[in-house]
Amino acid sequence: MENIKKLIDEINSRKPKNYEQMKIEQISKELHKVMEFEQNVLKKIETFEKEHQDPDLIKYTKMICRNTIERETMLIQEIYLKKIDSQYLNSKLNYSSSS
DSSP states (O other): OHHHHHHHHHHHTOOOOOGGGSOHHHHHHHHHHHHHHHHHHHHHHHHHHHTTOOHHHHHHHHHHHHHHHHHHHHHHHHHHHHHHHHHHHHHHHHHHHHO
């Protein structure tokens, strides 16, 4: 049970970074890191399930993981898409004005 509590603390300790200040390549790497983190957490949860640890606590941990990762992923995607749009639009505008 102590391991599950540590995992919950680990999940809750994730703080979103300032993605607005990052370049597209950096944001892409951050998205990969978030997905990696989620995979690692889910593997740990699966291990806890196999060990027949407290099912309610495991369910709670899954919910926290899903909510935290989903929130962070959505934030990253939103900023990523804005940056791609703005760069794409800027490049289209620059191309049009130079023609």
